[in-house]
Amino acid sequence: GEDVEQSLFLSVREGDSSVINCTYTDSSSTYLYWYKQEPGAGLQLLTYIFSNMDMKQDQRLTVLLNKKDKHLSLRIADTQTGDSAIYFCAENPSGGYQKVTFGTGTKLQVIP
Amino acid sequence: DTAVSQTPKYLVTQMGNDKSIKCEQNLGHDTMYWYKQDSKKFLKIMFSYNNKELIINETVPNRFSPKSPDKAHLNLHINSLELGDSAVYFCASSQLAGALGELFFGEGSRLTVL
Numbered sequence: 001g002e003d004v005e006q007s008l009f010l011s012v013r014e015g016d017s018s019v020i021n022c023t024y025t026d027s028s029s030t031y032l033y034w035y036k037q038e039p040g041a042g043l044q045l046l047t048y049i050f051s052n053m054d055m056k057q058d059q060r061l062t063v064l065l066n067k068k069d070k071h072l073s074l075r076i077a078d079t080q081t082g083d084s085a086i087y088f089c090a091e092n093p094s095g096g097y098q099k100v101t102f103g104t105g106t107k108l109q110v111i112p
Numbered sequence: 113d114t115a116v117s118q119t120p121k122y123l124v125t126q127m128g129n130d131k132s133i134k135c136e137q138n139l140g141h142d143t144m145y146w147y148k149q150d151s152k153k154f155l156k157i158m159f160s161y162n163n164k165e166l167i168i169n170e171t172v173p174n175r176f177s178p179k180s181p182d183k184a185h186l187n188l189h190i191n192s193l194e195l196g197d198s199a200v201y202f203c204a205s206s207q208l209a210g211a212l213g214e215l216f217f218g219e220g221s222r223l224t225v226l
Contacts, residue, residue: 033214042204
């Protein structure tokens with residue numbers, strides 16, 4: 001099967017930057033997403049990038065896309081304790097019905 | 113108002129039993145999904161319905177049977193529960209025709225099979 005890979009765990013100090021990496025599989029994906037899952041809750045869309053973009057910035061969040069290497073990253077500036085959660089990258093292949101494939105998830109721990 | 117709601121939130125049952133999880137969305141979306149999240153937090157799609165029609169059916173044992181009475185509801189019935197069915201089951205919805213395809217998730221139903 002196809003796997004969207006992420007490192008499982010990241011620990012940072014409050015105020016530092018966090019960088020979460022993802023390697024996806026489908027070069028035809030139109031959109032690539034970052035979802036956030038807080039404890040005991042469902043996933044929520046955090047940000048996304050369209051496949052014809054290299055970078056997208058949204059306040060403290062920066063998404064970088066390297067299509068050649070199928071690599072996606074999420075940078076969180078000035079990381080706060082409220083950012084502690086599991087972060088999932090996801091790809092949505094173009095055409096037909098949506099069959100969003102999620103990455104393995106990265107648990108971000110922010111140390112006060 | 114909860115956009116995607118699932119019941120029950122917790123379910124503890126014995127092996128061999130049959131159980132159902134219900135999901136409702138009030139977002140007016142056309143498409144609904146069931147995802148399974150295992151103990152390692154891996155999230156896999158199981159089924160998707162568009163306007164009551166099954167459009168995605170992953171390799172899921174036929175003990176799992178989804179039913180969509182209308183486009184706002186998608187239920188999941190599981191027969192002859194096994195230990196390996198223990199997981200958190202998430203319902204989600206999206207607007208299929210929308211460009212972004214954002215998924216809206218429920219809070220999950222944690223199923224524990226003893």
